[in-house]
Amino acid sequence: MFCNPGELRVEDLNVLAHINVFVDGRTQELPPYLDLTVNLLIDNQKFELCINLSHEYPDAEPDTFVRNHKLNKQQHANLNKDITDYIASLNRSEPCIFSAISWLQDNAHNYIVEEVEEQRIEKNETLVRYWIYSHHIYSKSKRREIVDLAHKLNITGFCMPGKPGLICIEGTTSDCNDWWQSIKSMNWKRIFCKISEECKDSSDNFLKFRAFDEKVFQNNNIKNNHMDMGELFKFLEDHQCGYIFKDIFGVEAKSSS
Structure with missing residues (x-):
């Protein structure tokens, strides 16, 4: 799964090396948190699901957020709130990354709407x-x-x-x-x-x-x-x-x- 080039990106490969050393028992020092990005093509739109896994995962929720360059700020906010709420509704003791990906694949189209370009009225703002x-x-x-x-x-x-x-x-x-x-x-x-x-x-x-x-x-x-x-x-x-x-x-x- 996600084996094609560019689909799955680990932000810092050194973290993987630290994790392997810890898992092998060669150090007792906890490795840094794992940062990764899953690139998804949904309805011909590119979505990035950015994930940060703490040491307590899956007992603790992962830090996640979604990016898409065609979504405006409000659409981004709505999408990230909804996917966060969905992850929070899942059982904490079970891995949830694949569930989050499936949710995004099923629901991403609801947030892609054509917007009319708004002209900002210039004014003296505080x-x-x-x-x-x-x-x-x-x-x-x-x-x-x-x-x-x-x-x-x-x-x-x-x-x-x-x-x-x-x-x-x-x-x-x-x-x-x-x-x-x-x-x-x-x-x-x-x-x-x-x-x-x-x-x-x-x-x-x-x-x-x-x-x-x-x-x-x-x-x-x-x-x-x-x-x-x-x-x-x-x-x-x-x-x-x-x-x-x-x-x-x-x-x-x-x-x-």
Whole structure:
């Protein structure tokens, strides 16, 4: 099954090597989570089912989300919510990837509808900044989607993967809300907007970032993928956002030396 070239893609082949070493008993260190993508052709439309398997799978739900370049943001959100709800309805002790694929093959056509191109009416929109906290951000597919969608919507900020995960987005209210609705529709263990800030005046100094990038603050605790909080605080300070650290994490920051 899925033996044709390009149908099944493992995002990082080194993870497979780590898994084999662990299964063979040559190490007790847990391997990273497995990231894979299943490429499906359904009604002549290409769908990508991106999957992140934790160590607890199948007792824990896999992180999944679906992409199709012809679906708009709302269609993507509806599709990902429905497939997430379907996976959640299945028995947790049984593998569910094939069931999810079958569901997608049976239902994908319901989300492909021709849309009339809408013209956006330009107006003076309020600028906002959202600080989004996640239990973890490991999936490389999700991380790519977070960045790609931010670039598409001209949103600035950053994404810090690992455990915990932190995302900052800033831009117009409509663009940030579109981004947030699409991203939160993916399957997450826990993700929420912890703090929102709004530009109260016409100040040009509200936006703190020039682009949107992924930021990795390396920590020696590689096993658990924890980021260096001191380096994060320094990064926030460099962008005049150091004040937000205590509000997000509940502790005073300590700069890395």
